Structures are given as C-alpha cells and as structure tokens.
Amino acid sequence: MAGLLAVSLLAAAPSFVFWNRQGVFVTNATLPFTYGALWQALVWVRTGRGRHLVLAAFGAGCALYAKLLAVWILGPAGLLLGAWLLGRKLRPAQVVDPNALHAPLLSPRLALATLAAGLLPLLPFLFFNLQTQGTLQRVTGNLTRSYYGVNNLDLLGNLPVRLGQVVTVLRGDHFWYLGGLHANGAAPWLAGAMILAAFLWGGRRLLGLPLLLLATGVIASLFTVSDLFITHYALLHPLLAGLVALAGAHLWTERPPARSILQQVRPWLLSGALVVWLLLDLSASLAYHRDLSRSGGLADHSDASYHLAYHLRYNGLGAPIVLDWGMEATVRYLTAGTVRPIEIFGYERLDAPDDGFALRLGMFLENPDNVYLLRAPGSEVFQGRREAFFTQAQLTGRTPHLERTFTQRDGTPLFELWRVQ
Secondary structure: OHHHHHHHHHHHOHHHHHHOOOHHHOOOOHHHHHHHHHHHHHHHHHHOOHHHHHHHHHHHHHHHHHOHHHHHHHHHHHHHHHHHHHHHHHOOHHHOOOOOOOOOOOOHHHHHHHHHHHHHHHHHHHHHHHHHOHHHHHHHHOOOEOOOOOEOOOHHHHHHHHHHHHHHHHHOOOOHHHOOOOOOOOHHHHHHHHHHHHHHHHHHHHHHHHHHHHHHHHHHOOOOOOOOOHHHHHOOHHHHHHHHHHHHHHHHHOOOOOOOHHHHHHHHHHHHHHHHHHHHHHHHHHHHHHHHHHHOOOHHHOOHHHHHHHHHHOOOOOOOEEOOOOOHHHHHHHOOOOOOOEEOOOOOOOOOOOOOHHHHHHHHHOOOOOEEEEEOOOOOOOOOHHHHHHHHHHHOOOOEEEEEEEEOOOOOEEEEEEEEO
C-alpha cells in the first residue's frame, strides 16, 4: 500500500512531473540510481543474497558519477547500514530479538566485489581527477564560500532557506519559468500531520530511519559548492513522498487499542486527505501545462532554444563560438550533436572575464566565417563577456554585426547571433 501511495503522490506532484522532464537541469538520472541502490541494499539486508549488495554498490557509483550530491542520501544511508551491521555483530546473542532481521554475512569476497562494483562507474571520474584534480580543487576552493557566494559556515542562516524549500517542493509553486505559479497549499500541512500522527500512533520504529535519512539529507544540503538551489531537492523529493506514504499506510492499517469513534472515521479522514492532496496536485500540474503551452517557457526554459538550434543546424553553422552560459549543451542536444558549439567565456569568474579571455577570443576573430552566440542585454549570466567581445573586435579593426535575435513568444530577446567583419 505504501508503494502505491508513494507512486501516486509523485505522479501528480508538479515538482516531480516537471523536474523529471528537465533532464540535465536537475540531473534526474541521479534519482533512479540513488533509490535503486537503496532498494537493493534493503533487499540484501532482508535476504542476505550478495548480488543485491553488489548491485547496490554499482547503483551508488552510477548515482555519484551522475551528480556528486547523491552523497547527501547515499552517505548517511551507508553509515546507518554500517552502524546497524556493527550493532548486530556486537550485540550479545541472548539479547537479540528472534523476530528481528539478522545481519547478513559480508564475506571478504563479497566485500571486494562490492567495492569493485562501486568503483567501476566512477573510473572516468577518478581518472579525470588524477589528471586535473578538478573536483578536489572545486570542493576545497568552495569550503567556506561557494562559487555563487553562499557562506557555508552560516549553517543556521542556510537552514531556514532549505526548510522553506522543502515546503516549496511540496507546494510546487516554483516553476515561474513555465509561465505562471500554481500551488498545492494543503500538501505541506497534510504531510506534516500524517507524519506526526503516524509517529505518535506507534509508528516510531517504522518512520524513524526514513525520517533520519531525510533529516541528514537536509543537513548535508546546507553546504554547497554552488548555491542553495531548490533543484537540489529533486533528489530528496521521492524520499519525502515515501515517508508520507509510509505514514499513510501505517495510519490506515494500524488499529487503535480500543474501538473508538476515531477508528470508525479514520479511513474516511485518510481517504479525504489523500484525495484532496492528489486533486490539488493534479490541478496545479495541469495549470502549469496550460501555461507552458501558451508561453513556450520563459528565460532559459524558452522554446527559443529550439529556434536557435534549428537555425544553426540548417544554415551550416556547425561550430558557433559561445560567449555566455546556457546555450552550448542545449544546442548540442537539440541538434543531435550535428552542431558543436565552442565555449570560450571561461568559468573562473562570474563578474568579469578572466585574463585569458581576450586571447581565446582573438584566435577566433581572425576567421570571418565564425559566428558568435551571446545572451541578449539584461539576460547575461557571466558578466563582462559581451562588452569584452565588442571591445576586442574594435581593437582588431573589425565590426560586429547582429545577424539574428531569438526571442520568447512574448517578444523578449534571449539569444543573439553575431558575425564580425
């Protein structure tokens, strides 16, 4: 019952529906690998079959390779599993509950196979860091203050932001770029009420570990190398839905010690709460679809990206020079790799070009056949590249010409295609 309820809550939720249509924006490949790893680890605990632990390790490796923030769940889950196994091993046999799960055997051979399975998907990541130390430098360079300026030492200041995002994920009112905002205002209240009621009504043992795993995930998210993006919580949303589903299933099946009016009305209360939740979620999701069909998406989520990709592909512009963020991956994907944009804007600084930008740009300015992709004024992400482009062109005696502008459906300019002669 809990599984069916969790799937239903996710299938209707705007956060789950739209995040899982956005691909690399939330790196949604992380989700099936992360939760698949947890599932296989639980199967190993229940059955003792070693292949499930190996599959769990392989899934964990794939999840971490897809996006390192999978460690927010996999790290605490691994520690909890290790602590449980150690506790079972050290506990005297005479005090072990005969009805409790027994710790499965972890032979040296199984441990080695598990380690190998976990490292296998991470080999490209490990080789990359052996050569460049890129990830290590990024993490260590952002320990106290992130790339986007988040103070990682201000945990108490970051906590309200993250807790507010948990509520927003349940409400679903964060997809402004679809063309409107719609919310299920009842979802956070219903979730809190169901979890609290189940916890107080004999569900501490059932909900304790999932609740602890969710809490540790939120705590881990207080530290970031980028920003406190709400999209990070695409990873935690299924866990939150699963926790609510466990609470709902417990409240449905657990009988009170004595017959009471509460026992009689409980199924109706639960059914009513879940129907209201699902209907409000469905209403918000459908409203977002209507907004999207009208607006075509806003800003970086606009269908202007399709027009840009189409123009480049069918006009033989296979290697445009990209001077800002947000165009390269989209164009490459939408053109099935037939257009391969070249990013030269540099990621070192957000506020201004790095020292090597002018040199990189100068090499391309020598070829009059090159075209350049810029973001329209006011929509820049990496500042100063636009101005540096015009300045460098003038210094070399060349004149930039705007060839085409790509806009949202409401006419707002987003991307520009330039030539230099």
